[in-house]
Amino acid sequence: MASLNKVFLMGNLTRDPEVRHTPKGTAVGDLAMAINMSYKAQDGTEKEEVCYVDVVVWGRQAETCRDYLSKGAPVFVEGRLQLDQWEGPEGEKKSRMRVRADRVQFLSRGGGAGGGA
Template identity: 50%
Template sequence: MFNKVILVGNLTRDPELRYMPSGGAVCTTGIATNRKFKKQDGTPGEEVCFIDITFFGRTAEVANQYLNRGKKILVEGRLKLDQWTDQNGGKRSKHSVVVDNMQMLDSRGSNESGDYKPEQSHYKDEQKSYRQPAAQVHNGNETPVIDIDEDEIPF
């Protein structure tokens, strides 16, 4: 079976970090996503979805260190059904997302502490820094200069 979720949104609360008896880090928070649409009568509508998310391991520690309420992030993970019995004996349940990968989307300038360094992101090995090719002008037309290494071509 396939269980994969990708969400982009803003954190609804500050992350809460704790450690399991085994020493592994667990960080919980929430994310809000929204969808804008046009109603049948032509007026704009908006639907907001609030989802609890959980980080584990090093990602949990990074999330706790660099994220806070309102920050925009992209999370990739799996959907999980949490079930419990409430104080009145009723059965309760909710869906949450267990995060496998996370990417911080806010720019450096919007970070109050100024300590954010992209190389400390969870994606440090997977991200590649691509620079915008410089444009050269030939006969009034701009032609981008593309510097491609033969090892980067997939065929």
């Protein structure tokens, strides 16, 4: 059976990008995004929800995000869901779902397209 793992997100960064390096020197960047959604409830009132998503970016793209993005910056992310699993300090199993970015596009503050990483 065929499967598909593809994610498209557009939102704003909730903090400055953080970059670290693997032992072999590869840059790994962490982005935190907020995606706002407005809708009309059954009673006719306007409602807003926010979805917070963690994004990981690799290589030169991570460094470009660090150099040009900051908290509040609007971005478009294309990637895939990734499940990270590890053991905590007490040996407990931990996991989290996040997006592994294939492409991060910088958007202008007005919401239009800007540069890309």
